[in-house]
Amino acid sequence: MASLRDIRDRIGSVQNTQQITRAMKMVAAAKLRKAQERIFAARPYAFKIREMIGHLRARLDVATHPLFEEREEIRGALLIVVTSDRGLAGAFNANLLKVAEATIAERFQAQRDAGTLKVLAIGRKAHEYFGKRGFELVGNYQGVFNDLRFPLAGEVVDRAVEGFLAEEWDVVEVVYNEFKNTITQNRVAEQLLPIPAETFFTPLMEESDQIDTEADEAGDVEYLFEPSPEVLLERLIPEYLQYQLWRALLESNASEQGARMVAMDNATTNAGELLKDLKLTYNRVRQAAITTEIIEISSGAEALNAG
Template sequence: MANLKEIRNRIASVSSTMQITSAMKMVSAAKLKKAQDAITAMRPYSEKLTELLQNLSATLEGDTGGAFAEQREVNKVLLVVVTSNRGLCGAFNANVLKQTKNLLTQYAGKTVDVLTIGKKGNDALQKSCNIIANQSSLFDGLTFENVADVAQTLMDKFAAGEYDKIELVYNHFKNAATQIVMAEQFLPLAPAQATEEVNSNGTDYIFEPSKEEIVLSLIPLSLKTQLYKAVRDSFASEHGARMTAMHKATDNATELRNQLKLTYNKARQAAITGEILEIVGGAEALNN
């Protein structure tokens, strides 16, 4: 009977775990809906802003990006690594950290610093990397203004020559079950290339103020939007990964509980059968 008690305790433990994972799945699903709506709503704006900036820059002669387009020999690199503040989200953080380590290997021999957004990435990298700042508090109140302040700091560091290249490492949100790790160049700006639509359109527009002034004013906004989109992508990906992980955990707990119930019933049946045989054996002994 002690064996039966042990199995009952395991069934109760697994059932409790299943309730927790199921609740976490539902919470993540609700948060994912809001995060998904946010990133879906801002993507058209971000893409159109980038397209507008590319098209305007491509029509100008010479250097149009100012200090942010300066191509220098890469000796000092800054990696902006975006992870989550909490765990239980499958391989979400591990994939970003793996990509970060690949970049560290790629830039071996150069000075590489790291700026972390997310406690998990900061905890994992603080012993092996030179972390200049941890901006995990962004997730406490994720707004464009808060992220724009971080982006402005990155722009200032690049313009001052502190870094020759800045890259973003984050999870791009595709859907609830799929997140794609991205290593995306933030600075310097890539050379401008006009779209085919603009190349085929010979319309001559009059700009006020000048195209040069418009481009120089759009560049900081575009960079701030790029970082905000990356953080929003990561935020939605985190909840998608956690919902998927908790769904799998709930399914595994359900399967384990069913197996334990089957084992319990077999053990109980064997115990009852043994007791019946003992009773029958005792009765026969009395009759003899």
């Protein structure tokens, strides 16, 4: 059985750990609030740019635009995987990496075997994971979540578009955690390039907005564009792509803070339960030691009296 000193040392160690996890939970909660505010501020623009491209797309032959080109043969592929830079967030990174591996196995195994699958890892965890497994990495985006800024999304999108136009890869997909609430994150794998048609009228729309869109598609609403729809589409598509990736980064950042907050809350609770058990054990050992001492004293006294 452990000595009283050993148990006291362990109690102190658990108390120190509990203080750290409690502090990390508070920090994650503060960061989560800021991350949520950024997402809520960005979503209205996401809706409007999708709506605008949808109107333009309904009036133009977008098949002539290179970023809409669906290629018959997928010879190369780029997978953008967004994880965190740090751990201590439960299964946040592990679950996403499983989805990334499943995506590769289901859609890009032929490209993986041929050596034409490349990974653009955003976050240290993804960079290390795919680097150790022999994947060809594009760029180095570690430590970006310490100071997450909009130009990063533009840099990544420019690299993805450049490789797509140069036929270095024929499809680009993004795998990231989508923020739902503090407890829940959805693992999402969605196509970025070529731009899929169904992205324009799906998420971020209220019921009334969908009704307006249906009326527009039926030709009941007419829009006048200045400058021309062709010029607007050319300008909006790069911005749309950049914003899609920026939204994925914001979603992942908020999901990470939510997952870390829950993980640290669970760790703090578990530490409290462990402290209860350790204190109970300490009291039992202490009581046993006191009882043993009393018995020894009593035995000694009886021996003296008998002598």
